[in-house]
Amino acid sequence: xxxxxxxxxxxPGGYAAAFLAADLGMQVVLVDQEPRLGGVCLLRGCxxxxxxxxxxxxxxxxxxxxxxxxxxxxxxxxxSALRSRKNKVISTLTGGLAQLxxxxxxxxxxxxxxxxxxxxxxxxxxxxxxxxxxxxxxRHCIIAVGSRPTxxxxxxGGGSRVMDSTAALELEEVxxxxxxxxxxxxxxxxxxxxxxxxxxxSVVEVTDGLLxxxxxxxxxPLHKRLERTFEAIRLETKVVGLEETTDGVRVTLxxxxxxxxxxxxxILVSVGRTPNTDGLGLENTKVAVSDRGYIVVDxxxxxxxxxxxxxxxxxxxxxxxxxxxHEGKVAVEAILGHTAVFEPRAIPAVVFTDPEIxxxxxxxxQAQATGIPYETAAFPWVASGRAxxxxxxxxLTKWLVDPRTERVxxxxxxxxxxxxxxxxxxxxxxxxxxxxxxxDTIHPHPTLSETLAFAAEVYFGTxxxxxRPRSGAGKE
Numbered sequence: 001x002x003x004x005x006x007x008x009x010x011x012p013g014g015y016a017a018a019f020l021a022a023d024l025g026m027q028v029v030l031v032d033q034e035p036r037l038g039g040v041c042l043l044r045g046c047x048x049x050x051x052x053x054x055x056x057x058x059x060x061x062x063x064x065x066x067x068x069x070x071x072x073x074x075x076x077x078x079x080s081a082l083r084s085r086k087n088k089v090i091s092t093l094t095g096g097l098a099q100l101x102x103x104x105x106x107x108x109x110x111x112x113x114x115x116x117x118x119x120x121x122x123x124x125x126x127x128x129x130x131x132x133x134x135x136x137x138x139r140h141c142i143i144a145v146g147s148r149p150t151x152x153x154x155x156x157g158g159g160s161r162v163m164d165s166t167a168a169l170e171l172e173e174v175x176x177x178x179x180x181x182x183x184x185x186x187x188x189x190x191x192x193x194x195x196x197x198x199x200x201x202s203v204v205e206v207t208d209g210l211l212x213x214x215x216x217x218x219x220x221p222l223h224k225r226l227e228r229t230f231e232a233i234r235l236e237t238k239v240v241g242l243e244e245t246t247d248g249v250r251v252t253l254x255x256x257x258x259x260x261x262x263x264x265x266x267i268l269v270s271v272g273r274t275p276n277t278d279g280l281g282l283e284n285t286k287v288a289v290s291d292r293g294y295i296v297v298d299x300x301x302x303x304x305x306x307x308x309x310x311x312x313x314x315x316x317x318x319x320x321x322x323x324x325x326h327e328g329k330v331a332v333e334a335i336l337g338h339t340a341v342f343e344p345r346a347i348p349a350v351v352f353t354d355p356e357i358x359x360x361x362x363x364x365x366q367a368q369a370t371g372i373p374y375e376t377a378a379f380p381w382v383a384s385g386r387a388x389x390x391x392x393x394x395x396l397t398k399w400l401v402d403p404r405t406e407r408v409x410x411x412x413x414x415x416x417x418x419x420x421x422x423x424x425x426x427x428x429x430x431x432x433x434x435x436x437x438x439x440d441t442i443h444p445h446p447t448l449s450e451t452l453a454f455a456a457e458v459y460f461g462t463x464x465x466x467x468r469p470r471s472g473a474g475k476e
Contacts, residue, residue, distance in 0.1 A: 001133035003029040005335070006121065008113045008280075009144035011039020013312035013324025015097060017142050021332045022104040029107045029136060033126050036094040037101065037108065040146050041321040043090060044166045049189055051089045052169070053352050055082065056196035060354055064391055077197050083171050109136075115281035118305050122281075140307050140335050143287075143295060144328065145280065147273040147313035155181075155269050159244040162267045165190060175199050175265030177231070179251060181239055183210040185351040187270035188226070192353050194268075195229050202232040202264070204239060204253060211351060215363045217378065218414040221394040222353055242267070275314045290316075299341040300334035301327050309335065323347050346410075346429040350419035355395060358422035361410035361429040362400050374410075375403045377435065377459030379451050381415055383466045386446040392416050397451040399425075399435060401459060406434045417448060424452055435459050 007018040010032030018030045034043060041047065062072055101108050111131040112124035119138060123131040149164035156162075168190045174197045180187040183205030195201045203210070203226075210226075210233070211219050227233060237255030244250075248263045275293045282289060286305040288296040295310040297303055303310055309331040312324030326342065333340035346360040367374045381387035381395030395415025402409055411425025428438060435456045443450035457463040 001029075001135065002137040003027050003107075004138070005029070005140045005142070005332075006031060006113075006136055006138040007142045007144060008032075008121070009039065009146055009312070010034060010037040010097075010108070011144060011146050011312065011324065012041050012321040013146075013328040014039065014142070014144035015101070016325040017144065017311065017328030017332050018106050019100060019104055020329050021335075022106050024332065024336060026332075026336075028105075029109060029138075030101065031109045031111055031113045031121070031123065031136070033110065033112055035110055037097040038090070038094050040148075042093055042097075044169060046321055047093060048086050048090060048169045049165075049186075049193070050352055051086050052082070052171075052193045053189060053354075056193050057354055059196050067391060077174060079171050079174060079197075082197075086169075086171075109133075114279065115284045118285045118307065138307075141309065142301075142328065142331050142335075143280070143303075143308065143310040143314060144312045144324065145276040145314055146324075147275050147319055149270070150272040150274045152269060152271060154239065155242065155267065158242050158249045158267055161244060161249050161265070162242075162269060165268070165270055168194075168268050173266075177202070177248070177264045177266075179204065179249075179262070179264040179267045180270060181267060182270040182272070183207070183212070183233075183235070184270060184272070185211060185349075185353075187268065188222075188351065188353050190268060190270065191226075191230065199265075200231040201229075202234065202262075203230060204234045204237045204255075206236065206238045208236050210235075211357070213363075213365060214351075214357065215359060215365055215398070215412045217364065217396060217398060218357045218359065218412045221396065221414050222351075222355055222357055225355065225394065226353075273313065273319055275316075277314055299343055301331040301342060302334065318347055318349060320347065320349065344430070345432075346426045348419075348422050348426050350422065352419060355392070355415045356418035357412075357414045358418040359410065359412040360422055360426045361408070363410055363412060364398075364400060367400060367409075372409075373403055374400045375459070376400055377455050379455035379458050379463065379466060381448070381451060384446075384448065384451055384454070385465075386448050386450075387415070389446065390416070395448070395451070397421075397455040399438070399452075399455050399459065401435050406436065406459075408433050408435055408438070411452075413451075415448065421449055421452065424449065 004027040007014045007030045018028045022028045113121045178199040178201050180191045180203045191201045240254045241252035248265045277293050287303045294316045295314050297315050301309045311327035313319040330340045330342045348360040351357040378398040382393040387393045398412045400410035408428045439456035443453045
Protein backbone atom coordinates (compact mmCIF):
# COMPACT_ATOMS: atom_id res chain seq x y z
CA UNK A 1 0.00 0.00 0.00
CA UNK A 2 1.37 3.42 -0.98
CA UNK A 3 0.25 7.04 -0.76
CA UNK A 4 1.53 10.52 -1.48
CA UNK A 5 0.73 11.77 2.02
CA UNK A 6 -0.05 9.89 5.21
CA UNK A 7 -1.38 11.76 8.22
CA UNK A 8 -0.99 9.91 11.52
CA UNK A 9 -3.66 11.08 13.94
CA UNK A 10 -7.30 12.02 13.33
CA UNK A 11 -7.67 14.96 15.69
CA PRO A 12 -8.29 18.64 14.75
CA GLY A 13 -4.74 19.03 13.43
CA GLY A 14 -4.69 15.71 11.60
CA TYR A 15 -8.01 15.92 9.82
CA ALA A 16 -7.51 19.63 9.01
CA ALA A 17 -4.22 18.73 7.31
CA ALA A 18 -5.68 15.70 5.53
CA PHE A 19 -8.71 17.59 4.23
CA LEU A 20 -6.67 20.57 2.96
CA ALA A 21 -4.16 18.27 1.28
CA ALA A 22 -7.00 16.45 -0.49
CA ASP A 23 -8.57 19.77 -1.51
CA LEU A 24 -5.23 20.73 -3.07
CA GLY A 25 -5.06 17.53 -5.09
CA MET A 26 -2.92 15.21 -2.98
CA GLN A 27 -3.56 11.50 -2.45
CA VAL A 28 -4.13 11.18 1.30
CA VAL A 29 -4.39 8.33 3.80
CA LEU A 30 -5.39 9.22 7.36
CA VAL A 31 -4.35 6.67 10.00
CA ASP A 32 -5.85 6.75 13.48
CA GLN A 33 -6.32 4.27 16.31
CA GLU A 34 -9.90 5.36 16.96
CA PRO A 35 -12.87 4.02 14.98
CA ARG A 36 -14.09 7.63 14.62
CA LEU A 37 -12.30 10.82 13.60
CA GLY A 38 -11.99 13.76 15.96
CA GLY A 39 -9.16 12.84 18.31
CA VAL A 40 -9.11 13.69 21.99
CA CYS A 41 -10.68 17.09 21.37
CA LEU A 42 -13.90 15.75 19.91
CA LEU A 43 -14.11 12.33 21.55
CA ARG A 44 -12.80 12.99 25.08
CA GLY A 45 -11.96 16.67 25.47
CA CYS A 46 -12.99 20.03 24.05
CA UNK A 47 -16.42 19.15 22.70
CA UNK A 48 -17.87 16.91 25.43
CA UNK A 49 -16.51 19.17 28.17
CA UNK A 50 -18.03 22.27 26.56
CA UNK A 51 -21.34 20.46 26.09
CA UNK A 52 -21.42 19.73 29.83
CA UNK A 53 -20.25 23.26 30.66
CA UNK A 54 -23.22 24.53 28.66
CA UNK A 55 -25.48 22.61 31.04
CA UNK A 56 -23.65 24.05 34.05
CA UNK A 57 -23.99 27.57 32.66
CA UNK A 58 -27.71 27.16 31.97
CA UNK A 59 -28.26 25.91 35.53
CA UNK A 60 -26.36 28.90 36.93
CA UNK A 61 -28.44 31.29 34.83
CA UNK A 62 -31.65 29.75 36.15
CA UNK A 63 -30.42 30.34 39.69
CA UNK A 64 -29.53 33.91 38.75
CA UNK A 65 -33.14 34.55 37.72
CA UNK A 66 -34.05 34.36 41.39
CA UNK A 67 -32.61 37.86 41.73
CA UNK A 68 -35.32 38.98 39.29
CA UNK A 69 -38.11 37.26 41.18
CA UNK A 70 -38.27 34.29 38.83
CA UNK A 71 -37.82 31.05 40.75
CA UNK A 72 -37.79 27.40 39.73
CA UNK A 73 -37.74 24.21 41.75
CA UNK A 74 -34.38 22.58 42.45
CA UNK A 75 -33.17 20.63 39.39
CA UNK A 76 -33.30 16.87 39.18
CA UNK A 77 -30.13 15.49 37.58
CA UNK A 78 -30.46 12.46 35.31
CA UNK A 79 -26.86 11.45 34.68
CA SER A 80 -27.83 8.89 32.03
CA ALA A 81 -29.67 11.54 30.02
CA LEU A 82 -26.68 13.86 30.29
CA ARG A 83 -24.38 11.14 28.99
CA SER A 84 -26.77 10.34 26.16
CA ARG A 85 -27.05 13.96 25.04
CA LYS A 86 -23.28 14.46 25.25
CA ASN A 87 -22.69 11.31 23.20
CA LYS A 88 -25.22 12.48 20.61
CA VAL A 89 -23.23 15.69 20.12
CA ILE A 90 -20.06 13.65 19.62
CA SER A 91 -21.76 11.22 17.20
CA THR A 92 -23.17 14.06 15.11
CA LEU A 93 -19.77 15.69 14.69
CA THR A 94 -17.81 12.49 14.10
CA GLY A 95 -20.38 11.42 11.53
CA GLY A 96 -19.91 14.73 9.76
CA LEU A 97 -16.14 14.27 9.69
CA ALA A 98 -16.50 10.79 8.23
CA GLN A 99 -18.68 12.15 5.45
CA LEU A 100 -16.26 15.00 4.77
CA UNK A 101 -13.39 12.53 4.50
CA UNK A 102 -15.40 10.41 2.07
CA UNK A 103 -16.41 13.41 -0.04
CA UNK A 104 -12.78 14.47 -0.33
CA UNK A 105 -11.48 11.03 -1.16
CA UNK A 106 -9.39 10.75 2.01
CA UNK A 107 -8.85 7.09 2.87
CA UNK A 108 -9.27 6.53 6.60
CA UNK A 109 -7.49 3.53 8.14
CA UNK A 110 -7.98 2.42 11.73
CA UNK A 111 -4.61 1.14 12.88
CA UNK A 112 -1.62 1.72 15.13
CA UNK A 113 1.15 3.38 13.17
CA UNK A 114 4.83 2.70 13.77
CA UNK A 115 7.72 3.83 11.58
CA UNK A 116 9.76 1.05 10.03
CA UNK A 117 11.94 3.65 8.36
CA UNK A 118 11.71 7.17 6.98
CA UNK A 119 9.38 6.15 4.15
CA UNK A 120 7.26 3.34 5.53
CA UNK A 121 5.00 2.72 8.53
CA UNK A 122 3.69 -0.56 9.87
CA UNK A 123 -0.05 -0.71 10.45
CA UNK A 124 -0.87 -2.62 13.63
CA UNK A 125 -4.21 -4.00 14.74
CA UNK A 126 -6.50 -2.16 17.17
CA UNK A 127 -8.76 -4.09 19.56
CA UNK A 128 -8.13 -7.25 17.55
CA UNK A 129 -9.17 -5.61 14.29
CA UNK A 130 -6.38 -5.78 11.70
CA UNK A 131 -6.16 -3.26 8.83
CA UNK A 132 -6.27 -4.51 5.24
CA UNK A 133 -2.59 -3.77 4.66
CA UNK A 134 0.32 -4.43 7.00
CA UNK A 135 2.50 -1.56 5.79
CA UNK A 136 2.06 1.80 4.13
CA UNK A 137 4.74 3.50 2.05
CA UNK A 138 4.56 7.27 1.71
CA ARG A 139 6.25 10.22 0.13
CA HIS A 140 5.30 12.66 2.87
CA CYS A 141 4.06 12.15 6.42
CA ILE A 142 2.47 14.47 8.99
CA ILE A 143 2.57 13.28 12.61
CA ALA A 144 -0.43 14.54 14.57
CA VAL A 145 -0.85 11.98 17.34
CA GLY A 146 -1.70 14.41 20.15
CA SER A 147 -1.22 13.91 23.86
CA ARG A 148 -2.65 12.12 26.89
CA PRO A 149 -3.22 13.04 30.55
CA THR A 150 -0.05 12.96 32.61
CA UNK A 151 -0.03 10.08 35.11
CA UNK A 152 1.53 10.51 38.53
CA UNK A 153 2.56 7.28 40.33
CA UNK A 154 1.38 8.68 43.67
CA UNK A 155 -2.27 8.37 42.68
CA UNK A 156 -2.17 4.67 41.84
CA GLY A 157 -3.16 3.97 45.45
CA GLY A 158 -6.56 5.55 44.93
CA GLY A 159 -7.80 2.73 42.73
CA SER A 160 -10.87 3.26 40.56
CA ARG A 161 -11.85 6.34 42.54
CA VAL A 162 -9.02 8.31 40.91
CA MET A 163 -9.97 9.77 37.51
CA ASP A 164 -8.22 11.58 34.71
CA SER A 165 -10.08 14.03 32.47
CA THR A 166 -11.19 11.24 30.13
CA ALA A 167 -12.83 9.26 32.92
CA ALA A 168 -14.38 12.39 34.42
CA LEU A 169 -16.21 13.11 31.16
CA GLU A 170 -17.86 9.68 31.27
CA LEU A 171 -20.03 10.88 34.19
CA GLU A 172 -20.22 7.45 35.81
CA GLU A 173 -21.54 9.13 38.92
CA VAL A 174 -21.83 12.51 40.60
CA UNK A 175 -19.59 12.11 43.67
CA UNK A 176 -20.59 13.71 46.95
CA UNK A 177 -17.10 15.17 47.43
CA UNK A 178 -14.64 15.62 44.58
CA UNK A 179 -11.01 16.65 44.91
CA UNK A 180 -9.50 18.26 41.82
CA UNK A 181 -5.70 18.02 41.81
CA UNK A 182 -4.37 20.86 39.67
CA UNK A 183 -5.71 24.39 39.26
CA UNK A 184 -5.26 24.57 35.49
CA UNK A 185 -8.01 25.05 32.94
CA UNK A 186 -8.99 21.37 32.57
CA UNK A 187 -9.37 20.86 36.30
CA UNK A 188 -11.34 24.07 36.80
CA UNK A 189 -13.64 23.39 33.86
CA UNK A 190 -14.48 19.87 35.02
CA UNK A 191 -14.74 21.07 38.60
CA UNK A 192 -17.31 23.62 37.42
CA UNK A 193 -19.34 20.85 35.76
CA UNK A 194 -19.37 18.59 38.81
CA UNK A 195 -20.10 21.47 41.15
CA UNK A 196 -23.16 22.39 39.08
CA UNK A 197 -24.31 18.77 39.17
CA UNK A 198 -24.17 18.72 42.95
CA UNK A 199 -20.66 17.66 43.99
CA UNK A 200 -18.81 19.46 46.75
CA UNK A 201 -15.64 20.35 44.86
CA SER A 202 -12.25 21.17 46.33
CA VAL A 203 -9.16 22.20 44.35
CA VAL A 204 -5.54 21.86 45.38
CA GLU A 205 -2.87 23.72 43.43
CA VAL A 206 0.85 23.57 44.19
CA THR A 207 1.54 27.16 43.05
CA ASP A 208 0.26 30.36 44.67
CA GLY A 209 -2.61 30.93 42.22
CA LEU A 210 -5.14 29.27 39.97
CA LEU A 211 -4.32 29.12 36.26
CA UNK A 212 -0.56 29.65 36.72
CA UNK A 213 0.85 31.98 34.09
CA UNK A 214 -2.45 33.70 33.32
CA UNK A 215 -2.95 37.40 34.03
CA UNK A 216 -3.83 37.84 37.71
CA UNK A 217 -6.34 40.60 36.90
CA UNK A 218 -8.28 38.07 34.84
CA UNK A 219 -8.01 35.22 37.32
CA UNK A 220 -9.18 37.27 40.31
CA PRO A 221 -12.92 37.46 39.41
CA LEU A 222 -12.98 33.73 38.62
CA HIS A 223 -11.26 32.90 41.90
CA LYS A 224 -13.82 34.93 43.85
CA ARG A 225 -16.72 33.18 42.16
CA LEU A 226 -15.24 29.72 42.63
CA GLU A 227 -14.75 30.45 46.33
CA ARG A 228 -18.55 30.73 46.52
CA THR A 229 -19.35 27.66 44.42
CA PHE A 230 -16.54 25.27 45.41
CA GLU A 231 -16.14 23.77 48.85
CA ALA A 232 -12.48 24.81 49.09
CA ILE A 233 -9.56 26.18 47.08
CA ARG A 234 -6.20 25.31 48.59
CA LEU A 235 -3.19 27.04 47.04
CA GLU A 236 0.47 26.21 47.68
CA THR A 237 -0.76 22.77 48.64
CA LYS A 238 0.15 19.33 47.37
CA VAL A 239 -1.07 15.78 47.81
CA VAL A 240 1.54 13.75 49.68
CA GLY A 241 -0.39 10.58 50.34
CA LEU A 242 -3.65 8.76 49.71
CA GLU A 243 -5.36 5.55 50.68
CA GLU A 244 -8.51 3.97 49.30
CA THR A 245 -11.12 3.20 51.97
CA THR A 246 -14.56 1.64 51.93
CA ASP A 247 -16.27 5.02 51.55
CA GLY A 248 -13.76 6.96 49.48
CA VAL A 249 -10.12 8.02 49.35
CA ARG A 250 -8.30 9.37 52.38
CA VAL A 251 -5.99 12.13 51.12
CA THR A 252 -3.11 13.72 52.98
CA LEU A 253 -2.57 17.34 52.00
CA UNK A 254 0.52 19.37 52.79
CA UNK A 255 0.39 23.14 52.60
CA UNK A 256 1.50 26.37 54.20
CA UNK A 257 -0.90 25.78 57.10
CA UNK A 258 0.48 22.33 57.82
CA UNK A 259 -0.63 18.78 57.02
CA UNK A 260 -4.23 17.62 57.10
CA UNK A 261 -6.24 14.59 56.03
CA UNK A 262 -9.55 14.68 54.15
CA UNK A 263 -11.74 11.96 52.67
CA UNK A 264 -13.19 12.40 49.18
CA UNK A 265 -15.58 10.30 47.13
CA UNK A 266 -13.43 10.69 44.02
CA ILE A 267 -10.25 12.42 42.86
CA LEU A 268 -9.73 14.09 39.51
CA VAL A 269 -6.06 14.39 38.61
CA SER A 270 -5.42 17.16 36.12
CA VAL A 271 -1.74 18.09 36.21
CA GLY A 272 -0.90 18.41 32.54
CA ARG A 273 -0.58 16.32 29.40
CA THR A 274 2.17 14.17 27.88
CA PRO A 275 2.90 14.02 24.12
CA ASN A 276 2.20 10.67 22.44
CA THR A 277 5.63 10.31 20.84
CA ASP A 278 6.56 7.04 22.53
CA GLY A 279 5.88 3.85 20.62
CA LEU A 280 5.91 5.53 17.19
CA GLY A 281 9.26 4.07 16.12
CA LEU A 282 10.77 7.51 15.69
CA GLU A 283 14.15 5.97 16.52
CA ASN A 284 13.95 4.38 13.05
CA THR A 285 14.02 7.85 11.50
CA LYS A 286 16.06 11.04 11.92
CA VAL A 287 13.19 12.77 13.72
CA ALA A 288 14.59 14.54 16.81
CA VAL A 289 12.71 14.43 20.10
CA SER A 290 13.34 16.76 23.06
CA ASP A 291 14.01 15.51 26.57
CA ARG A 292 10.35 16.23 27.36
CA GLY A 293 9.13 14.05 24.53
CA TYR A 294 8.24 16.78 22.03
CA ILE A 295 9.15 16.45 18.35
CA VAL A 296 11.53 19.19 17.22
CA VAL A 297 10.27 21.09 14.16
CA ASP A 298 11.09 24.26 12.24
CA UNK A 299 8.75 27.13 11.36
CA UNK A 300 7.12 25.04 8.63
CA UNK A 301 6.63 22.12 11.06
CA UNK A 302 9.35 20.11 9.26
CA UNK A 303 11.29 17.58 11.37
CA UNK A 304 14.95 16.65 11.00
CA UNK A 305 13.84 13.82 8.69
CA UNK A 306 13.12 15.10 5.16
CA UNK A 307 9.56 14.24 4.24
CA UNK A 308 8.27 13.93 7.81
CA UNK A 309 6.41 16.80 9.49
CA UNK A 310 4.78 17.14 12.90
CA UNK A 311 2.00 19.32 14.31
CA UNK A 312 -0.16 19.83 17.38
CA UNK A 313 0.48 18.68 20.93
CA UNK A 314 3.49 16.56 19.93
CA UNK A 315 5.51 19.66 19.00
CA UNK A 316 4.89 21.54 22.25
CA UNK A 317 2.82 24.18 23.96
CA UNK A 318 0.27 25.53 23.75
CA UNK A 319 -1.69 22.28 23.47
CA UNK A 320 -4.74 23.75 21.76
CA UNK A 321 -6.92 22.36 18.98
CA UNK A 322 -6.98 25.59 16.97
CA UNK A 323 -3.20 25.84 17.12
CA UNK A 324 -2.90 22.25 15.79
CA UNK A 325 -5.36 22.90 12.97
CA HIS A 326 -3.43 25.98 11.85
CA GLU A 327 -0.14 24.10 12.01
CA GLY A 328 -1.65 21.31 9.90
CA LYS A 329 -2.55 23.73 7.14
CA VAL A 330 0.91 25.33 7.25
CA ALA A 331 2.57 21.91 6.96
CA VAL A 332 0.48 20.93 3.94
CA GLU A 333 1.21 24.20 2.16
CA ALA A 334 4.91 23.82 2.93
CA ILE A 335 4.89 20.27 1.54
CA LEU A 336 3.46 21.66 -1.67
CA GLY A 337 6.25 24.22 -1.90
CA HIS A 338 4.40 27.27 -0.67
CA THR A 339 6.14 29.83 1.55
CA ALA A 340 3.77 29.27 4.48
CA VAL A 341 5.31 29.35 7.98
CA PHE A 342 3.83 29.04 11.45
CA GLU A 343 4.58 32.38 13.07
CA PRO A 344 1.41 33.70 14.73
CA ARG A 345 1.66 36.88 16.75
CA ALA A 346 -1.12 35.62 18.98
CA ILE A 347 -2.68 32.24 19.78
CA PRO A 348 -5.88 32.76 21.77
CA ALA A 349 -6.47 30.76 24.93
CA VAL A 350 -9.87 30.31 26.56
CA VAL A 351 -10.85 28.87 29.92
CA PHE A 352 -14.54 27.92 29.71
CA THR A 353 -15.34 28.34 33.38
CA ASP A 354 -17.93 30.76 34.76
CA PRO A 355 -16.86 33.45 34.22
CA GLU A 356 -14.83 32.59 31.14
CA ILE A 357 -11.27 33.84 30.80
CA UNK A 358 -9.67 34.52 27.42
CA UNK A 359 -6.41 36.09 26.38
CA UNK A 360 -4.16 36.53 23.36
CA UNK A 361 -0.70 37.93 22.79
CA UNK A 362 1.38 39.27 25.65
CA UNK A 363 0.02 38.97 29.19
CA UNK A 364 1.01 41.27 32.01
CA UNK A 365 2.50 38.28 33.83
CA GLN A 366 4.77 37.59 30.85
CA ALA A 367 5.65 41.25 30.40
CA GLN A 368 6.70 41.59 34.03
CA ALA A 369 8.74 38.38 33.89
CA THR A 370 10.58 39.35 30.72
CA GLY A 371 10.94 43.09 31.25
CA ILE A 372 9.05 44.05 28.09
CA PRO A 373 7.90 47.70 28.30
CA TYR A 374 4.11 47.99 28.35
CA GLU A 375 1.15 50.04 29.48
CA THR A 376 -2.32 48.74 30.31
CA ALA A 377 -5.82 49.99 29.75
CA ALA A 378 -8.71 48.20 31.43
CA PHE A 379 -12.46 48.67 31.47
CA PRO A 380 -14.39 47.14 34.40
CA TRP A 381 -17.72 45.69 33.35
CA VAL A 382 -19.43 47.30 36.31
CA ALA A 383 -19.56 50.37 34.04
CA SER A 384 -21.06 48.40 31.12
CA GLY A 385 -24.77 48.79 30.49
CA ARG A 386 -25.00 45.30 29.01
CA ALA A 387 -23.17 43.71 31.94
CA UNK A 388 -25.48 45.51 34.38
CA UNK A 389 -28.53 44.35 32.43
CA UNK A 390 -27.51 40.69 32.61
CA UNK A 391 -26.19 40.93 36.16
CA UNK A 392 -22.58 39.99 35.37
CA UNK A 393 -20.56 42.99 36.44
CA UNK A 394 -17.49 41.08 37.68
CA UNK A 395 -15.96 41.13 34.21
CA LEU A 396 -12.98 43.07 32.89
CA THR A 397 -11.55 43.88 29.47
CA LYS A 398 -7.87 44.73 29.28
CA TRP A 399 -5.35 45.79 26.64
CA LEU A 400 -1.55 45.71 26.82
CA VAL A 401 0.04 48.42 24.70
CA ASP A 402 3.52 49.35 23.52
CA PRO A 403 4.06 52.71 25.30
CA ARG A 404 6.15 54.07 22.44
CA THR A 405 4.05 53.15 19.40
CA GLU A 406 0.68 52.44 21.10
CA ARG A 407 0.62 49.18 19.14
CA VAL A 408 -1.52 46.42 20.66
CA UNK A 409 0.63 43.79 22.43
CA UNK A 410 -2.02 41.74 24.17
CA UNK A 411 -5.66 41.46 25.11
CA UNK A 412 -7.37 39.78 28.05
CA UNK A 413 -11.03 39.37 28.97
CA UNK A 414 -12.81 37.82 31.91
CA UNK A 415 -16.58 37.50 31.93
CA UNK A 416 -19.42 35.65 30.22
CA UNK A 417 -18.63 34.78 26.58
CA UNK A 418 -15.04 35.99 26.88
CA UNK A 419 -14.04 33.22 24.46
CA UNK A 420 -16.34 34.65 21.81
CA UNK A 421 -15.06 38.19 22.37
CA UNK A 422 -11.31 37.55 22.23
CA UNK A 423 -11.11 37.14 18.44
CA UNK A 424 -11.17 40.90 17.92
CA UNK A 425 -8.11 41.14 20.11
CA UNK A 426 -6.38 38.36 18.16
CA UNK A 427 -7.07 40.13 14.88
CA UNK A 428 -5.82 43.45 16.25
CA UNK A 429 -2.52 41.87 17.30
CA UNK A 430 -2.11 39.96 14.02
CA UNK A 431 -2.82 43.10 11.97
CA UNK A 432 -0.40 45.22 14.00
CA UNK A 433 -3.20 47.57 15.03
CA UNK A 434 -2.64 50.53 17.30
CA UNK A 435 -5.07 51.10 20.14
CA UNK A 436 -6.58 54.11 18.37
CA UNK A 437 -7.85 51.69 15.69
CA UNK A 438 -9.89 49.90 18.35
CA UNK A 439 -11.14 53.06 20.01
CA ASP A 440 -12.28 54.52 16.67
CA THR A 441 -14.09 51.36 15.54
CA ILE A 442 -17.85 51.70 16.14
CA HIS A 443 -19.08 48.81 18.28
CA PRO A 444 -22.76 47.88 18.71
CA HIS A 445 -24.54 49.04 21.86
CA PRO A 446 -25.44 47.63 24.29
CA THR A 447 -23.09 44.68 24.00
CA LEU A 448 -20.18 43.19 25.88
CA SER A 449 -18.05 43.57 22.74
CA GLU A 450 -18.05 47.34 23.12
CA THR A 451 -15.98 46.94 26.29
CA LEU A 452 -13.04 46.37 23.93
CA ALA A 453 -13.51 49.88 22.54
CA PHE A 454 -14.23 51.30 25.99
CA ALA A 455 -10.97 49.84 27.34
CA ALA A 456 -9.13 51.46 24.44
CA GLU A 457 -10.79 54.78 25.24
CA VAL A 458 -9.65 54.43 28.85
CA TYR A 459 -6.08 54.49 27.55
CA PHE A 460 -6.71 57.87 25.94
CA GLY A 461 -8.72 59.21 28.91
CA THR A 462 -11.87 59.59 26.80
CA UNK A 463 -14.11 56.74 28.00
CA UNK A 464 -17.68 58.03 28.14
CA UNK A 465 -18.88 55.61 30.80
CA UNK A 466 -15.82 55.78 33.04
CA UNK A 467 -13.95 58.83 34.31
CA ARG A 468 -10.32 57.87 34.36
CA PRO A 469 -8.14 60.60 32.81
CA ARG A 470 -4.57 59.82 31.95
CA SER A 471 -1.47 61.87 31.23
CA GLY A 472 -1.69 63.09 27.64
CA ALA A 473 -5.42 62.30 27.42
CA GLY A 474 -7.01 63.30 24.18
CA LYS A 475 -3.79 63.16 22.19
CA GLU A 476 -3.98 62.32 18.52
